Amino acid sequence: MRIHETLARAARLASSQRQAAELAGREEEQRLWIQVKAYRDFLASTGQVYLFEDYLEGVAPTLRPQVSTAIEARPDSTSRQVMTLLLKTFDETSEKQYASVLIHLVNFIAATGQLEACEDYILHRLEYAPLAIAHFPTHAEAEAWLNGLAQPPSPADILIGDEYHLAWYSREDNARGLERDSVIEPYIEELVARGIPPTAPSFATRAEAEGWLNNHPATPFEFVSIAGEYYFAVHHKRLKRHTLHPVASSLAEWEEKKRATERAEVQDLAAKPQGNDA
Template sequence: MNAGTGAFSRPAAEMLLAVLDEVSEPQQKQHVRVLIALLDFIADTGQIEEVEDFFIHPHRYAPIAVARFTRREDAERWLKDTAEPPSPAHILIGDDYYQCGYMREDNTRGMYREYVMEAAIAALTAKGIPPGAPSFSARTEAEEWLKRHPAHPECFVVIAGEHHLAVHHERLKLHTLHPVASALSAWEAHQKKLALEESEEAGAPPVEDGG
């Protein structure tokens, strides 16, 4: 096995080899072999340092998306036509995150909206937005500036008087831009929807808005 010389990956590889010797159930052995193969692939493709940096410094990375599409129809076509799409995996449609799923057993495929950045924006702005964000009159100006000053992984910018969170997707070589006000509204609405669904599942009467 060639798992590179990484401080974290090499001990992980050694542990997996030890586990492979210890387990006796064939399916368990197969699962361990899959993990070993993943480490081999990462090492053979020269990605050990990147993986370990992601493990040690996850705050430096935006939630990883494997692809970006302009329209939902394009994303659905990709999900349908790809022989074995990555699963589970995030994709971007415009600036919005979606979670994709695929089950090999019955070829089930689907996607749903996931409020990854909305939750992050709520956390980042809980104590207010830091002053001094660069200001632009149009999105195109902000995008040109971000090409020269990539976010690591995010930064606030002002576009036409409105704060946005710019998120750098290094793998895709692009930035997404998330209007703060609408993201907070969407996150609040999503939280209310989840609370309502939980109360309905528990058989409790819905909570009425006191306003």
């Protein structure tokens, strides 16, 4: 079974456990299951799915999964509480394979020294822009980076200029590529609907706007006006940079993409064979 399917089934186990906790009114357990999902989101957002697959292959088989010493050393941490819950679930569930995957997922993050980065990701997800793992000025530079990696992300967002792109890789056939990813446009749409502040900072040039943003980082978003046109400034804290997205053209492209998606769905529905009424 491929790692993506394994993770999907493990996620379904976590989701069913969270729903059961919610129905039973076990609020603390529900919170911890939400945390389990966040660990998986961190793994996926940072493009480490195949690295995790390699980690799983190197884990010695045991009757009951072991806890990473890095987690054992943090008895009062949320990760230790999560691990206690997962071990209890492993003991009680018939889906031990997928409970084990969730345990090893937390172990992987701890063993690779990423607990603090993961906890920062979880605690500040609403304060940070959608995660991008790298930035390149041009598409050619991004392609050279992707093609030069022995183990590309699988997948993860990167920035090319001011735009998000999804860098993807399929280990099974060694295929890899870049495609435009519309992850910031929904934010622009929602915040424009709330209203652009009339006090949005105004600048004559992009250089002036960038200089101001360096001293007044967006948290994580800010509308600015440059030469009479509104831009959506996005602060990428992890990459220590801002991107500037022209509001009017970004919304126009987003509307066209939504219409294209709707047309494709209608065509797919029309192409499906219809049952006989007789």
